[in-house]
Amino acid sequence: MFSKDIGIDLGTANVLIHQKGKGIVLNEPSVVALDSKTRKVLAVGEEARLMLGRTPGNIVAIRPLRDGVIADFDVTEAMLTHFINKLNLKGFMSSPNVLICCPTKITSVEQKAIRDAAQRAGGKKVFLEEEAKVAAIGAGMDIFQPSGNMVIDIGGGTTDVAVLSMGDIVTSESVKAAxxxxxxxxxxxxxxxxxxxxxxxxxxxxxxxxxxxxxxxxxxxxxxxxxxxxxxxxxxxxxxxxxxxxxLRETIGVVVQAAKNVLEKTPPELSADIIDRGVIVTGGGALLHGIEQLLMEELKVPVFVAENPLDSVANGTAVMLENIDRLSDL
Missing domain, CATH: 3.90.640.10 (ATPase, substrate binding domain, subdomain 4)
Structure with a gap:
């Protein structure tokens, strides 16, 4: 039977939605245009992005997510509701299960805010997964083996750096330099x-x-x-x-330092694997010119940019959705 389960890459810059069995069905900017007096939503996504910096006084185009977390709960909920309704997933008797990716170091309060927003937007069961882990899976890494894999996910609001082994994060760091x-x-x-x-x-x-x-x-x-x-x-x-x-020198320096910190905390056996396998860079920041050469020079290990870095997290949710029954037990 055709599944309505969806995976959401809830990014500071863009929202990508992957529907089980269908692939990426939505890719729109995380922007909402509001009437500042009535707080009524006037436009969402690409339509709202075109209004950024070009609106009359009573209309404001805002990004409800800042640095990878919800800055405006009501507007985030309105945005998610708009996108889920646009996909027409809610049936008469059923609602989709929702898997949402979030930065590695967000607080339990922030996790609850994301979960509540998704549930109120129409999700049945809501699961949260760490962005770096899902990005690594989406970039084609086999993180379920007993060997070290390192990913640097440079998004819009945060950069998540993580070393993974046996299907989980061994050591990680998240910085607001992206x-x-x-x-x-x-x-x-x-x-x-x-x-x-x-x-x-x-x-x-x-x-x-x-x-x-x-x-x-x-x-x-x-x-x-x-x-x-x-x-x-x-x-x-x-x-x-x-x-x-x-x-950009100062901000990219923060990203490089975060990667060095993670490598320093990595067990030696896994470090040896990273020298062999290299580091994968995902997210929009992976498209920044010179990022590969800079990281290779600074980290002294091979560095590769993922094949479709912008879609890595959304593609990773596809693998997770295939195993949603296992997630349900968590």
Missing amino acids: GNAFDQDILAYIKKQYKLLIGERTAEDIKIQVGTVYADGRNESLEVRGRDLVTGLPRPVTITSQEIEQA
Whole structure:
């Protein structure tokens, strides 16, 4: 019989939903547009993202998840309800089981908030799994063997680093240095260096088109437009890859340090496996230019970017959903 069970990668930047037997059925930005006076939801997902920084006074486009956790419970619930309704999963007699991925180090209060939001959005049974573990499975790692596997999942709000063996996390670390922090670094650099104000979407475009985290790894430039802080008028400036490498240096340093910390806490037998197998990088941050070379240089082990890094967590939920009966016993 056709199953309605779903796995949700509840990301700070994007929400991906995998339906059992169907694959990824939804991939939309985690953005909700509200009427600030009535708190009525006007748009969700891609439609709301297009409104970021471009709304009149009474409409606000917000991201209800910050640093991998729920910052606004009601809006997150509204967003999940919208997405689940959009997939038309709730039958007359049945509701879908929901598997949600969350960062490795969230508190029990935050876990309860995510669970409650999913249940009120229409989930029957709600299971939580750690993002790094699911990302490793989605990237094709066999974490159920007695050998060491290391994953670095660079998302929108958090970077989760973990070493896994025998189907569970041996040692891990979660830091709030990820995609959104990179965007803020670019925004702050241009404001300080050029006295120019740009929006978050422009900062993200710069990161994708000319950004790099590896010195001399890329040599490109991009003209961007923003508001001059002195005159208040629009003005263009040209930004280079070298400048972005400089702007991102501090935040990417936090990610590298987190990976080093995890390696230092890893038992020697598992460390030997990681030298053989290498480290897999997943999440949107895996697409950042130069990340592979930088991590390889700093960690002194082979580093590989997952085949579809943006979909790793959602694809991992597919494997977990196949074993949802075992999850039910937990």
